[in-house]
Amino acid sequence: MSEPLLSVNALTKRFGGFTALDNVSLSILPGERVSLIGPNGSGKSTMVNCISGVLRPEVGTVIFEGRPLNAISPHDRIRQGVARTFQIPRPFATMSVLENVEIPLMFAASDRNKTRDSSSRLAxxxxxxxxxxxxxKLDELSSSLTQVDMRKLELARAIAASPKLLIADESMAGLSGTEVDEILKLLLGLRERGIAVLMIEHIMKAVMSFSDRVVVLVAGKKIADDVPQAIINNPDVVKAYLGE
Ligand SMILES: Nc1ncnc2c1ncn2[C@@H]1O[C@H](COP(=O)(O)OP(=O)(O)OP(=O)(O)O)[C@@H](O)[C@H]1O
Ligand SMILES: [Mg+2]
Structure with a gap:
């Protein structure tokens, strides 16, 4: 058994009196493909935000490569190897596609790869x-991209940070069937770069073909964590989510 790349231990996140995540644990092995699924508002993006450091949980720890991340800023978590894409893409709108990827390369270079000069960065x-x-489309303005190309740019920006874990929050939302397949292929290809993926997704066809393992959240609680075939046959999951 290899050591987990990421372990989230007994995480609780509250917004005022509302508990968005209730004692949730999950782990991801190096190179593993894990999906996080569940109804709208079940706490998936909140989990992503707690792992990436945008939100601080009230209780629980996030451990990455054996080191606690709790006291580490979102920027330093990226440098340590945790990258994420946003449910709503956030490119620098006034920059070209190329510049949008050069920025995170520069950022990663500031720590882990100091020798990267402008020509190797361009390459x-x-x-x-x-x-x-x-x-x-290197010279196009990112704001002029179609939705699927925007999703691809969002993935490229995350890959540029040389992550060991990439968290993709609904990278396929609003796309056509063939576009979903394109993004799925890109996510599947990340294993060749040694990147583990946590995929947040509602499209079950994509979840089934992508995942080594699926974690199910319902109303902030983890109700299942298993291989895809077991998940779709789990009566609790069918009742709370899949049967919708
Ligand atoms: N910053 C916040 N302040 C207050 N409540 C929040 C905040 N962020 C999320 N919530 C609430 O926490 C719950 C979980 O939200 P979250 O965005 O994690 O759900 P989700 O599973 O990602 O849903 P979706 O599938 O719609 O993206 C929701 O009820 C949401 O309204
Ligand atoms: Mg969400």
Whole structure:
């Protein structure tokens, strides 16, 4: 058994009197593909925000590569290898596609890869953008991209931080069937880069074909954590989510 890359231990997050996450634990192995699913408002993005450091849980710990992240800022968590995409893409709108990927490369270089000069940065950004299918759009303004290309740019920006874990929060929402397949293929390809993925997704077809394991949240509580086939046959999961 290898050591987990990420372990979230007994996390509780409250907003005022409302408990958004209630004593939730989960772990992810290096290179593993895990999906986090559940009804709207069940706490999925809150979990992403607690792992990435945007939110501080009231109780519980987040351990990454054996080190507690609780006291570490969101920026330093990215440097340690935890990258995420946002449910609503957040590119720098006034910058080109290429510049949008150069920024996180520069940021990662400030710590883990100090030797990266502007020409090798350009080469790395170009390679990453080609790998997500945006090789022909380097000079376009990010604000002019279609929705699917915006999602690809969001993934490219996360990959540029050289993460060990990439958290994709609904990267396929609002896309057509063929576009969903394109994004799914990109997420599946991350294992070749040694990147583990936590995928938050409502599209069950994508969840089933993507995941080594699926974690189910309902109203802030974890109700299941198992291989995909067991999840779709779990009566509690069917009742609370899949049967909708
Ligand atoms: N900053 C906040 N302040 C107050 N309540 C919040 C905040 N963020 C989330 N919540 C509440 O916490 C609950 C969980 O929200 P969260 O965004 O984590 O759900 P989700 O599972 O990601 O849902 P969706 O599938 O719709 O994206 C919701 O009831 C939401 O209204
Ligand atoms: Mg969400």
């Amino acid at each position: 790395a950004a170009t390679e990453i953008l080609a790998s997500v299918g945006l090789g022909g």
